[in-house]
Amino acid sequence: MKERYFSTFQLILLALFAALIVVAKIALRLPLQLSGHSGVFWMAIVIVAAGVVPKVGAASLVGLTSGLIAAFLGLGDFGALNTFLSYTMVGVGTDLALLLLGRAPENLVVAALAATFGHFCKFLVKWGLGALTGAPVGFIALGLAKAIVGYLVFGALGGLLGALTLRALRRAGFFSYLAEKK
Amino acid sequence: MSQRTRILIAVGVLALLVAAVLVIEALRGSSVEPTLAPGAIPIYRDGKLEAGFVPDDLAALEEASFVDAEEGKTQQGWLLRDILLLYVRENKLKPDTRIVVTSSSRGKAAELTWAEVADPAHWVMFDLSGRGTLKLVSTLERLDVRDEWVQDVDKIEIDPKP
Numbered sequence: 001m002k003e004r005y006f007s008t009f010q011l012i013l014l015a016l017f018a019a020l021i022v023v024a025k026i027a028l029r030l031p032l033q034l035s036g037h038s039g040v041f042w043m044a045i046v047i048v049a050a051g052v053v054p055k056v057g058a059a060s061l062v063g064l065t066s067g068l069i070a071a072f073l074g075l076g077d078f079g080a081l082n083t084f085l086s087y088t089m090v091g092v093g094t095d096l097a098l099l100l101l102g103r104a105p106e107n108l109v110v111a112a113l114a115a116t117f118g119h120f121c122k123f124l125v126k127w128g129l130g131a132l133t134g135a136p137v138g139f140i141a142l143g144l145a146k147a148i149v150g151y152l153v154f155g156a157l158g159g160l161l162g163a164l165t166l167r168a169l170r171r172a173g174f175f176s177y178l179a180e181k182k
Numbered sequence: 183m184s185q186r187t188r189i190l191i192a193v194g195v196l197a198l199l200v201a202a203v204l205v206i207e208a209l210r211g212s213s214v215e216p217t218l219a220p221g222a223i224p225i226y227r228d229g230k231l232e233a234g235f236v237p238d239d240l241a242a243l244e245e246a247s248f249v250d251a252e253e254g255k256t257q258q259g260w261l262l263r264d265i266l267l268l269y270v271r272e273n274k275l276k277p278d279t280r281i282v283v284t285s286s287s288r289g290k291a292a293e294l295t296w297a298e299v300a301d302p303a304h305w306v307m308f309d310l311s312g313r314g315t316l317k318l319v320s321t322l323e324r325l326d327v328r329d330e331w332v333q334d335v336d337k338i339e340i341d342p343k344p
Binding site: 116117 | 185188189191192193195196199200203204206207210
């Protein structure tokens with residue numbers, strides 16, 4: 001029998017990370033009033049997911065699943081399609097960047113860069129759909145350059161947080177535990 | 183490929199994407215004409231719509247007034263200079279820049295230069311009529327009596343094409 005790309009255990013883990021993103025998005029409210037500030041926890045979770053399940057497509061699957069959950073829960077101000085695409089592209093962008101950077105999400109530079117890339121993909125979706133449909137997009141009103149900087153900085157911070165979490169998990173023996181579970 | 187090269191490529195791609203967004207947004211911004219609210223008075227510059235305003239938009243401006251020589255009435259409103267500077271950068275306006283204020287319903291128009299408009303001594307200003315329309319008044323010799331005023335102004339042109 002052909003072995004499946006993701007094991008059931010890995011799929012459950014990735015689904016839990018996806019749910020965690022949505023829960024975090026609902027529950028954590030940082031009073032920063034800056035575009036993209038949710039990227040701090042969002043990208044941290046995506047990077048941790050990509051580290052815990054070290055396979056190409058893991059981050060994309062987390063993005064896709066969280067996008068589906070968020071769209072069905074009615075999150076976001078610009079409709080289900082916008083929400084679904086932006087959540088999904090966070091994962092796809094992170095995966096592409098990790099693919100280029102050699103899949104080493106515990107490396108601080110790699111994690112920060114991959115997370116910045118993934119988070120900027122979310123910005124691209126929001127900006128692109130806003131430009132195509134003419135819908136008012138909050139960050140345009142706040143200033144495009146400021147919004148871009150916000151997305152890049154908070155994405156990078158999230159990536160750093162994710163990499164540090166992965167390092168802490170490794171020190172705690174979590175990856176040895178995971179190896180037994182596969 | 184070394185890790186350093188991969189990182190440089192990723193940073194380069196990211197920088198390209200950011201630059202593309204900024205360039206596209208700049209192009210979009212320069213190609214999109216402002217839309218006019220119903221009843222707004224358009225300001226054209228070189229034949230292109232620059233902005234539009236309704237008298238309510240002028241509330242934030244400092245009011246000006248003078249007593250006209252013909253009827254001794256107080257003309258109160260907003261200086262045309264202040265209104266234009268709300269929408270057009272001052273460095274785009276030279277002393278000889280022509281400014282034409284038109285009322286199509288009255289078939290009247292006044293042609294002024296920026297030097298005349300910018301000089302506060304000339305009181306080139308809009309008085310708000312009882313009907314809520316704007317009337318161009320001034321102490322300039324060719325605009326200082328009722329027949330010369332431009333009532334119900336509905337267009338302002340800066341350097342209109344002949």
